[in-house]
Amino acid sequence: MNNILETKNLFHDFSGLQVLSNVNLEVADGERHAIIGPNGAGKTTLFNAITGTYTPSSGNIIFRGRDITSARPYEITRAGMGRSFQITSTFHRLTVFQNIRMGILSKKGIRYNLFRRVDKMLDITRETDEVLERINLTEYRDTPAELLSYGKHRALEISMAMATDPELVMLDEPTAGISKDETEYTVSLIRKLTENKTMVIIEHDMDVVFSLADRITVLHHGEILASGSPDEIKNNQEVKDAYLGEMEEE
Amino acid sequence: MDSMTAVYIAQGLHGLAYGMLLFLVASGLTLIFGMMGILNIAHASFFMLSGYFCYQILQWTGNFWVGLIIAPLLTAIVGVVVERFLLRRMRAFGHVGELLVTVGIMLIILESVQYFWGTESLPLPPPHILEGMVSIAGIAYPIYRLFVIGMALFVLVILFLILYKTRIGMIVRAAVTDPDMVNALGINIPVIFSLVFAVGTWMAGLAGVAIAPIITVFPGLADQIGMDAFVVVITGGFGSLGGAFLVSIVYGLLNSYGIQFISQLAPVLMFIVMALVLIVKPMGLFGERE
Amino acid sequence: MTTKRLSWIFWIALLLFLLLYPHIFGAYYTNVIVIFGIFSLFALSVNLLLGFTGLLSFGHAMFFGVGAYGVALALTHIEGCPLLVALLIGIGSSFIFALIISPILVRASGTAFAMLTLAFCMLMYTLSLKLRNITQGEDGIGGFPIPDLNILGIVSFEMTDPVNFYYFATAVLLISMWGLWFITKTPFGMVIISIRDNAMRVDYMGYKVVNSKALVLLVSASFAGVAGSVYALFQNLVSSDGVFSIMTSFAPLIMTVIGGVGSFFGPIVGSGVMMLLEEVVTRYTERFSLVSGIVLVLVVMFVPMGLTGVVKIAREKWVLRRAANE
Numbered sequence: 001m002n003n004i005l006e007t008k009n010l011f012h013d014f015s016g017l018q019v020l021s022n023v024n025l026e027v028a029d030g031e032r033h034a035i036i037g038p039n040g041a042g043k044t045t046l047f048n049a050i051t052g053t054y055t056p057s058s059g060n061i062i063f064r065g066r067d068i069t070s071a072r073p074y075e076i077t078r079a080g081m082g083r084s085f086q087i088t089s090t091f092h093r094l095t096v097f098q099n100i101r102m103g104i105l106s107k108k109g110i111r112y113n114l115f116r117r118v119d120k121m122l123d124i125t126r127e128t129d130e131v132l133e134r135i136n137l138t139e140y141r142d143t144p145a146e147l148l149s150y151g152k153h154r155a156l157e158i159s160m161a162m163a164t165d166p167e168l169v170m171l172d173e174p175t176a177g178i179s180k181d182e183t184e185y186t187v188s189l190i191r192k193l194t195e196n197k198t199m200v201i202i203e204h205d206m207d208v209v210f211s212l213a214d215r216i217t218v219l220h221h222g223e224i225l226a227s228g229s230p231d232e233i234k235n236n237q238e239v240k241d242a243y244l245g246e247m248e249e250e
Numbered sequence: 251m252d253s254m255t256a257v258y259i260a261q262g263l264h265g266l267a268y269g270m271l272l273f274l275v276a277s278g279l280t281l282i283f284g285m286m287g288i289l290n291i292a293h294a295s296f297f298m299l300s301g302y303f304c305y306q307i308l309q310w311t312g313n314f315w316v317g318l319i320i321a322p323l324l325t326a327i328v329g330v331v332v333e334r335f336l337l338r339r340m341r342a343f344g345h346v347g348e349l350l351v352t353v354g355i356m357l358i359i360l361e362s363v364q365y366f367w368g369t370e371s372l373p374l375p376p377p378h379i380l381e382g383m384v385s386i387a388g389i390a391y392p393i394y395r396l397f398v399i400g401m402a403l404f405v406l407v408i409l410f411l412i413l414y415k416t417r418i419g420m421i422v423r424a425a426v427t428d429p430d431m432v433n434a435l436g437i438n439i440p441v442i443f444s445l446v447f448a449v450g451t452w453m454a455g456l457a458g459v460a461i462a463p464i465i466t467v468f469p470g471l472a473d474q475i476g477m478d479a480f481v482v483v484i485t486g487g488f489g490s491l492g493g494a495f496l497v498s499i500v501y502g503l504l505n506s507y508g509i510q511f512i513s514q515l516a517p518v519l520m521f522i523v524m525a526l527v528l529i530v531k532p533m534g535l536f537g538e539r540e
Numbered sequence: 541m542t543t544k545r546l547s548w549i550f551w552i553a554l555l556l557f558l559l560l561y562p563h564i565f566g567a568y569y570t571n572v573i574v575i576f577g578i579f580s581l582f583a584l585s586v587n588l589l590l591g592f593t594g595l596l597s598f599g600h601a602m603f604f605g606v607g608a609y610g611v612a613l614a615l616t617h618i619e620g621c622p623l624l625v626a627l628l629i630g631i632g633s634s635f636i637f638a639l640i641i642s643p644i645l646v647r648a649s650g651t652a653f654a655m656l657t658l659a660f661c662m663l664m665y666t667l668s669l670k671l672r673n674i675t676q677g678e679d680g681i682g683g684f685p686i687p688d689l690n691i692l693g694i695v696s697f698e699m700t701d702p703v704n705f706y707y708f709a710t711a712v713l714l715i716s717m718w719g720l721w722f723i724t725k726t727p728f729g730m731v732i733i734s735i736r737d738n739a740m741r742v743d744y745m746g747y748k749v750v751n752s753k754a755l756v757l758l759v760s761a762s763f764a765g766v767a768g769s770v771y772a773l774f775q776n777l778v779s780s781d782g783v784f785s786i787m788t789s790f791a792p793l794i795m796t797v798i799g800g801v802g803s804f805f806g807p808i809v810g811s812g813v814m815m816l817l818e819e820v821v822t823r824y825t826e827r828f829s830l831v832s833g834i835v836l837v838l839v840v841m842f843v844p845m846g847l848t849g850v851v852k853i854a855r856e857k858w859v860l861r862r863a864a865n866e
Binding site for chain 2: 590594596644650651656658663786829832834836837840
Binding site for chain 1: 722723726727728729730731733736737738741744745746747748751752755759
């Protein structure tokens, strides 16, 4: 099995508080992998360690064969990863179009260009509009991000993770706070956008997890409790003991 | 004792006196920064304002001690008014707004003192008992400066006791490191803010009165000590009292000895040290908050 | 008539106005408008950091001053230094100065950044006072020769003539303002306003934020240097209190805030308003800074979007009202 992402013996502590213990995560190329666990299990910390927010206390993170343990977020994005946040984090005063365009510009390596008017870069504009089409936000093209409804803003957030066209997409609770009806829509959007990509998703909503995931890893107290196919996890006694009832939620 | 040692000691005492006063000013500044995340540009202006208040009180009552008590209190009141009605409104909008307001306040105070008291430097003689010299180990040293060192030490000990031995002190210390958490615990943060602001301003005011007999009262006072206090806070660490104390004393001594031996470059030296500290430790020597 | 056409007409009219200005208004007001231009550019450079990148610079006078001193020193020490060379030396000095201090500055944000810039500016102020043999200390460098503007050796204009200088200065300042405006419309311009909104997200989009901050600092410093250079040529006196003082740093800030940080033209509006205010206020009192301080506090507290912001809101309301009535 070809693993696009691996963490080896990952440990992380915050001033003495052990948050991640011996995490050995394996994400296969092209799979949809869900990370679940109770609050405080260390899921977002794991994401942060992988995407460069912080360097883990010890252990290694290998992405496509490269050691990215101490890489910074911008290096990780350039290497082919994208990340969305649990708390919506877009460029709030910019329009939806401008938000997505930042990703396109970055993907093309246009970072320090002060010599051409960006609005006159027609190929960039076209590509950005294409992305807007795909995420069904074309009618909000010129709306400032902060004026979007919560659900649409979340959709933008998720799209920003993919705007740089990454191979590996990391989504942190993408459906957080979204109403039941909009959740189905968001899930189908995620499924469409992550075709031909590898995806790792943190989720609390078990329906979302079971409808999307090829494999599930359960995190508890910073350790991997279990990892396997959805059926394996559903029938895993330890997992059931860890959150009695949480799986039957909703 | 030979005269060279005597000179060193005298210089040292000068430096100590200035360092203590500097700490009185810088401690307020660093506490306010720790709590509110802004460096109050007008802080040194309060220092200067207090000197002017004292001068005026001296004109009316002829009593230095009355000035020493009342002027800092008046200044603290002005500070609280500014905090309560101007700064508090800006808090929701982020640091830039607050900083700009403090700039405005600084300008207003600077110009107002010149409007009311003119631009000349005003003499403020120390009270009779504190005039003159006293003999320490063979050198004559001005009594007044010893008084300044003593008074500053006294205030600082009280401050230390309050901060570390009382409940309110503990709350303030917590609020300086993590105001959101303290707020979440149900403690009235705005009141604590005002309190810290008032005390910080009061200490700056006290220092303003204390320094006046030494260097007179003039509009440039704010610039002078402002620059120094600011360097102290940045080097010692935002929010760190211990750091501010250490750096103040070192700065006072360096200044004193520096002026004797390295002449003009003392302030520049300090800036260089500050820049180096910031490169190595962007939060100052002991700072915790960003 | 389309907005684009109106726009063209506006700019052409403005250009014509500027061309004929000295002949309409005479020498005194010609000098006034040069100062207006200098401070407008200076304020624009400050706003590139404040309004566009979200970085408050309390010490921008340092770039202004380095530019000014650069010109003054070049013209004092280099025999027969041509005008444009002196100008370039001034701008280059600011650029190099910014380059040197940028590694320290770019690692800071918010209050720390503001304080660092203030510290560096104070440092420059102190240095310029102490290094008497270079900068003549308090007295400053003055009376240096202002060379003629020599274009390709064919035609030459005396810069001591206020009208000639006006055309030269206006050309330089206008080109610079246009340059700044253009930069805000480039991909880099998008990067800096994204940093303003969400620096972390910019990092996660694959941009090295620190590098972008360094670049915007260099750009801003260079344009402040242009303003300072023109100032040196105009004033023929460069001193610590004139170019490195706290007020020199705060004045463009106040202008920017009054005019509005959210608009490119805000600082220009603010500069104009402040100059008008100064003309009026100084008739009644010397204490103009007092008025500045009060205005600053009032604007920041009650009209934080500045005059251009107020106009924008008023225009939007008007458009909405028209739409509602149709």
